[in-house]
Amino acid sequence: MTLLVVGASGYLGGEVCRQAVAAGERVVGTYHANPVELAGVEVRRLDVTDRAAVRALVAAVRPAAVVSTPYRYDDWAVTADGAARVACAAVEAGARLVHLSSDALHAGRPQPYADDDAPTPVFPYGAAKAAAETAVRAIDPGAALVRTSLIVGDERSRQIRLCLEALAGGVALFTDEVRCPVDVATWPLAVLELAQGDHAGLLNVAGPEAVSRADWGCWWSGGSGSTRPACGPPRAPASGLARPVEVRLDSSRAAGLLRTRLRGVSELLAP
């Protein structure tokens, strides 16, 4: 099938492209500000804030499926409105849509979040991801919406760069910020499965284990002594950070639905 990956120049979009090419798909990928070369991928420039351009590209590519990843942390027009434009164009072209969402739309609480839990955003990025979901679900009720957590792999991963920065003493990794990291080698396979399938609606696709950023950073870096990152105290309200604290995604439905077995922290860190 022809797969269109919007945001192929990004970390996750690029990984989805690589795995799709390896699986023998025809892949068209887009960039916006950062041109990228990906083996086997036809690369086009696209700005998702340009409605006409999004429609024209999707109509020209005629994909069987679209994986929609683009976002900019502090830009509503890209993260929320852009997602809606991609969804409209996918529907017009009759393409299957997989939209990437995030655990950041939850406020945080000790109990795990189920697939269908309504968003409770506490900061602008989370609010934009929540708005994107609402738009995509209204435009394309058949779309799959993938809520995910920290995606970890090599140093191209923002989360790994954060650990490296902590090792250098630049940032603290808080003991009470909990997430469900997932391996970048397995996660794109789940997205491709969804692109080929017919799951409609929200689905948590994250690692099976929850871990604090501090524990994750310590384990990832080898653990103790001089290699131990600057593990913070619990995050003080005075830190000024507005992002959610404890967010556990319950991905058991995805585990039952998908052939792909998502690898979490314990397998990632196993020798």
Ligand SMILES: NC(=O)c1ccc[n+]([C@@H]2O[C@H](COP(=O)([O-])OP(=O)(O)OC[C@H]3O[C@@H](n4cnc5c(N)ncnc54)[C@H](OP(=O)(O)O)[C@@H]3O)[C@@H](O)[C@H]2O)c1
């Ligand atoms: N990485 C994670 O741990 C994580 C966790 C949870 C959810 N997610 C979600 O997964 C998705 C991808 O994340 P990522 O880490 O791969 O992000 P990323 O590496 O920052 O990539 C963002 C992508 O969006 C594109 N983009 C930005 N502005 C655009 C515009 N105006 N028009 C078209 N494309 C534009 C970028 O293109 P250029 O670089 O070429 O400008 C890039 O390809 C996001 O939706 C994010 O919310 C990621």
